Amino acid sequence: MAAESELKMSHDFPTNKPSSAFDPSAPPPFTINQIRAAIPAHCWVKNPWRSLSYVLRDVSLTLSLLALALHFDSFFFWPLYWPLQGTMFWALFVLGHDCGHGSFSNSRVLNSFVGHILHSVILVPYHGWRISHKTHHQNHGNVENDESWVPMTEKLYKSQSHKTRLLRFTVPFPILAFPIYLWRRSPGKEGSHFNPYSKLFSPKDRKDVTTSTSCWLAMVSLLLYLSFTMGPTRILKLYGVPYMIFVMWLDTVTYLHHHGYKQKLPWYRGKEWSYLRGGLTTLDRDYGWINNIHHDIGTHVIHHLFPQIPHYHLIEATKAARPVLGKYYREPEKSGPLPVHLIQNLMDSLRQDHFVSDSGDIVYYQTDEHSRTKSQ
Template sequence: MQSNTVSQATVTASSPSTKELPFTLQDVKAAIPAHCFEPSVWKSLSYFFLDISIIAGLYAIAYSLDSWFFFPIFWLMQGTMFWALFVVGHDCGHGSFSKQKWLNNLIGHLSHIPILVPYHGWRISHRTHHANTGNLDTDESWYPVSESKYNRMPWYEKLFRFYIPLLAYPIYLFRRSPDRAGSHFSPNSPLFRPSEKWDIITSSTLWVLMVGFLGFLTYEFGWLFLLKYYLVPYIIFVMWLDLVTYLHHTEADIPWYRGEDWYFLKGALSTIDRDYGFINSIHHDIGTHVAHHIFLNMPHYHLKTATEAIKPILGEYYRKSDEPIWKSFINSYLACHFVPDTGSGVYYQSGWKSKDSSKTNKPD
């Protein structure tokens, strides 16, 4: 990894993956101002109502203009705002929106159901991801597959996982990721505990009602209406969601662990902060991801302060990319396909290089 791309993160024989952490979770927490762990209901609600207001305003403008010159601008802006609204629901799912569980669930559903995310199903699978980040055996999303698994994957699975990854999210909701069975909509899915049955039924029912509402709009106003005002912004939202989550955990110099070599803090550091430019404030600084993975109950509006506080403690274990987002995506797209079948503290390898190598070594 070039030094001008990722600061304080290099892959060497003495890289962080090969050493035990010289600090504890308590050490990291002690460096952060105590107020960073306290959510403000009014501040959290202000982000929700701001996003809703912008979304409503964009709809009003698009409907009043009804211009094909404006629709491409509307699609990009509205899809981005759908993504911002998702991030508000993301805080709700972590309990960092407020200390009131009922309020988190209410705003979580109001944020997620309109953009076809089953709130409780996603919340619980995302909890699994955070509890197992960096663990090749138990992580939930955007984890690497082994080289042997990569070679066995059918073409359609590779298609969505590696070649058009920015459209993978809806499929993940129904089928999860490779080697992980279950659906985000079924209370019988291995994702969920028996005690979570009614949470899943609630969110899945609301999701079905939202689909029904979209069907009603289509019946009343036609497919073109649905395409212009919902489907295209929804696709933009999905691309944002997949892009950001992909780049959180898909980087050539991020180590992945197996077995007893993994533990929570070590795995939580297997992510990277990224700079989205002017989009940072629009999508609520979700690119500030290292601190979020260590302390998932921290409100998004305190993450930047917390990050600055923990940098001196983390030192070389803190990863931040200064590359343009498009360049980071292309680099990861080309370089990150699988990890070795064995070992721990392993890194992504490229399937493209593997193909080239096999052609080179093929006997005459």
């Protein structure tokens, strides 16, 4: 009985449908084809030269920052270098992510070549992550089948150790989770992005996953070699700290695209789930001047529904689709030069969004009141 009382439902956020004039779980009065028809035809066109120009821009900035760090190598420069370079690593990741979606170009060879380079240099196994991310897009909002930041059921939540709950719901641990996710996925799921025989992959994926894991190992070997020749402390400053900032960007951005809205958004099971209804529970976010640096990845709803659209057309496509989406589109809160307003969204969600009911086809996040009380 005591354990049950610790897992009371939040009075502010009930598990049934939110008391609001608009029900976000209601089947939308439009189809995905109607959204598609509203988007101008040119928004679907992929220009490989334009895509490569963004690669050139980001790689040039990354190498320039590296050269400056090697030149100055001072106590005063490192605190400036780390967040800038970590943000550029994140920008490289987004371009590799576009390669994985095929929105970079119509050439699978070019997408794979560029994607392997961009992802391997920041220690991401290109095909392994590409395949699991595709699963996420195809199943978003599905409690059982979604892949990333999947809600734990109440039963699974109760079965987790205090350490696991701490790591998942207490900053900064959740925003450092990506390397762990690559190795062992989320609680309740099995597999590794590096193992071609993982449950993540089908037999036809094994050759691709092996190639990506080999590229990842080559990058790890290079970093180890540089640590011996240049010294581990120097490599930590040049690469290790920016890598961790990149991981924080990735985890924070991907989490906030699916959590932390002022109104609870639904998760689905069984017959209630559809690709459209799941995709409509994603969120756009504004990141201020960083929008351009990370290729407008905050324009996320249309990206989630139509990942084939190149990033440089997402803003226009979203503007065209908004009259169709109506209240199913949630206007992002405007950011200042830096998106510091999102810190509160992240903190509030991690305090409140702990688990969903073990049953029901439409469910909402519930709060472990005992855990929230302890954290206050």
